[in-house]
Amino acid sequence: MAMSEKREVRGVVVRTGRREGYRIEIGGGLLADLGRVARESLADHTRRVALISNRRVFGLYGARAVGSLRAAGFDVTHWLMGDGERYKSLRTAGGALRFLSECRLERGDAVVALGGGVVGDLAGFAAAVYLRGVSFVQVPTTLLAQIDSSVGGKTGVNTPEGKNLVGAFHHPRAVVVDTECLRTLPRRELTAGWCEAIKQGAAGDRKLFTRTRRFLGAGGRGAATIDGGAEREEELARLIAAQCAFKAGIVAGDEREEVGRTDARSRRILNFGHTIGHALEAVTHYRRFRHGEAVGYGMIAAAEISFRLGLLEQTELEYLREAVRLAGSLPRASDLDAKTISLALRNDKKSVGGRIRWVLLESLGRARVVDGRDVSERAVRTSIRAALDSQ
Numbered sequence: 583m584a585m586s587e588k589r590e591v592r593g594v595v596v597r598t599g600r601r602e603g604y605r606i607e608i609g610g611g612l613l614a615d616l617g618r619v620a621r622e623s624l625a626d627h628t629r630r631v632a633l634i635s636n637r638r639v640f641g642l643y644g645a646r647a648v649g650s651l652r653a654a655g656f657d658v659t660h661w662l663m664g665d666g667e668r669y670k671s672l673r674t675a676g677g678a679l680r681f682l683s684e685c686r687l688e689r690g691d692a693v694v695a696l697g698g699g700v701v702g703d704l705a706g707f708a709a710a711v712y713l714r715g716v717s718f719v720q721v722p723t724t725l726l727a728q729i730d731s732s733v734g735g736k737t738g739v740n741t742p743e744g745k746n747l748v749g750a751f752h753h754p755r756a757v758v759v760d761t762e763c764l765r766t767l768p769r770r771e772l773t774a775g776w777c778e779a780i781k782q783g784a785a786g787d788r789k790l791f792t793r794t795r796r797f798l799g800a801g802g803r804g805a806a807t808i809d810g811g812a813e814r815e816e817e818l819a820r821l822i823a824a825q826c827a828f829k830a831g832i833v834a835g836d837e838r839e840e841v842g843r844t845d846a847r848s849r850r851i852l853n854f855g856h857t858i859g860h861a862l863e864a865v866t867h868y869r870r871f872r873h874g875e876a877v878g879y880g881m882i883a884a885a886e887i888s889f890r891l892g893l894l895e896q897t898e899l900e901y902l903r904e905a906v907r908l909a910g911s912l913p914r915a916s917d918l919d920a921k922t923i924s925l926a927l928r929n930d931k932k933s934v935g936g937r938i939r940w941v942l943l944e945s946l947g948r949a950r951v952v953d954g955r956d957v958s959e960r961a962v963r964t965s966i967r968a969a970l971d972s973q
């Protein structure tokens with residue numbers, strides 16, 4: 583879209599404990615406005631911007647991002663990291679920090695992250711620790727990053743011992759969401775993102791769930807696709823804004839994920855579907871599923887448990903199953919063993935004092951945290967089995 587065309591932009595304000603919070607701007611073609619948004623949200627004296635991305639995303643959107651930043655008067659240098667989860671490491675973070683030093687980034691300058699959650703988490707972490715913290719701006723280009731990972735201030739890297747074990751809370755100064763970037767996103771990445779979108783609605787906001795499901799239903803099977811004309815694109819932008827607003831609301835109420843909190847508005851509820859999702863990823867050695875796809879199965883399993891404990895009505899369970907189906911086809915899971923998965927649950931890092939805290943559902947839109955002791959092994963296994971065979 584040309585700069586001069588009128589663009590409809592939606593804004594979501596994220597409130598944080600410090601300062602005045604920040605804005606997420608959402609719209610089709612918004613990448614062309616990155617320079618303006620960065621100018622408005624960074625300090626007046628900011629001159630230099632260090633952009634971090636990867637080859638694939640930079641090849642698609644780098645020129646537009648850099649062009650817009652330069653037009654707004656920034657001096658821009660870029661650095662490309664490897665593509666994929668395995669590059670979200672301390673080693674890559676070391677490379678990023680070296681880059682920031684080499685381009686002589688100063689305290690008043692800024693980092694821009696252009697890419698999916700991997701780039702966002704790593705660049706955000708580098709920005710959090712370089713000179714004890716410099717400003718950064720997120721430009722999330724995957725659906726998952728647009729609705730989830732770019733909101734909430736968590737940054738970090740994986741270590742050989744586990745995922746996201748090293749990190750920092752560091753909020754961006756602004757988030758620029760260009761929904762047109764999703765056009766080049768591979769189908770599986772869209773499906774994974776839609777699963778997280780379903781999760782947010784199911785765990786905490788029934789209207790959001792229904793709206794997400796309706797959007798997916800209107801696209802037909804596999805459709806998670808976003809094509810379908812101007813009206814559908816408009817609804818997509820509105821839906822992404824609603825998803826961001828939801829996550830921002832949860833985060834504002836529980837910025838640092840207090841360990842003791844288990845209420846229906848705690849950050850913990852965002853872990854819905856993740857206990858079994860993580861176990862599925864682990865038993866398949868992180869090769870078979872995209873994270874969001876594993877969460878798709880994990881949500882169904884958690885809902886099956888909820889149903890078996892008498893917390894959730896069967897019709898609700900079916901509604902959730904249908905929503906996951908609409909998100910797109912998931913890799914096969916029926917060959918996996920429920921017992922192996924239930925044993926892998928013990929390694930979940932979100933357990934407290936060695937016990938699992940299940941995020942279950944009372945209804946779509948209302949989660950309840952249940953202590954592991956109150957859920958029988960048998961209920962867990964039958965539920966996992968049912969979920970694996972569900973798609």
Ligand SMILES: NC(=O)c1ccc[n+]([C@@H]2O[C@H](COP(=O)([O-])OP(=O)(O)OC[C@H]3O[C@@H](n4cnc5c(N)ncnc54)[C@H](O)[C@@H]3O)[C@@H](O)[C@H]2O)c1
Nearest residue numbers: 638665698699700701723724726727730731736763766767
């Ligand atoms: N910080 C948080 O709160 C938070 C929350 C959820 C997930 N995460 C993290 O996010 C990461 C996953 O993020 P992700 O799902 O975005 O994966 P990703 O960053 O690996 O991106 C997926 C793939 O899509 C490519 N890609 C990105 N944008 C594209 C585009 N517009 N067109 C074509 N290809 C594109 C990427 O190069 C990559 O190959 C995980 O490391 C996870 O831990 C963080």
Ligand SMILES: [Zn+2]
Nearest residue numbers: 778856873877
């Ligand atoms: Zn997730």
